[in-house]
Amino acid sequence: MNVTVKYFAVCHEILDRSEEEMQLPEGSTVKTILERLEEEWPEIAEFYEVMQMSVNWEYATEHTALAEGDEVALIPPVTGGRDV
């Protein structure tokens, strides 16, 4: 299956791209993407502690199953609660 993966803020900066198409085996979950990214960027594992993922504009977990055409995003911590 093919999915689109989007990267924002610090993820965009580190991976040096804002989105890409990924071809994944049937039965893949969000975790499949995270593992693939970890091969390219081992330090991303540290970010996983504070980062969230979304699938089709809804927050997801690493166990969320993926389907053809899904839009996945890595959501780094949002702007925080003490400013403005």
Next chain:
Amino acid sequence: MFKITTEVITGAEVREAVAAPDAGAVVLFLGTVRNNTDGRPVTCLEYEAYPPMAEKKMAEIAEEIAQKWGIHRIAMIHRTGKLDIGQVSVAVAVASPHRKDGFAACEYAMNRLKQIVPIWKREVWADGEAEWVKPDAVFFDTPTQRT
């Protein structure tokens, strides 16, 4: 109105969006770009958003407010791109029959916006450095943490 925009925000857009004859109060919140963070001079801020998801999450916050206070007139708009000191980054307007609920709902909307709406802020310091704003405790309280 739940919107991510690159245009200047004045506040009038959200205020007009919630106007209603049965409202006795309109609470308007404007978030503006501050010239320092904990005393360190800031030159400008850069905001990035995931627009379709951000607008969806804003609508969900409005739904939460409808459930909690029975208030149905809420508008939120957030700007992205480079913003200078004093410019408006976010505006929230809530129209309600009475002011007490309006104030509470408006504060709730801002708190939730900072928890669940995918918008990121990059601080550009006067000394030329820049960095994405890091998480704080509020972030860890969000319900959809990776499991």
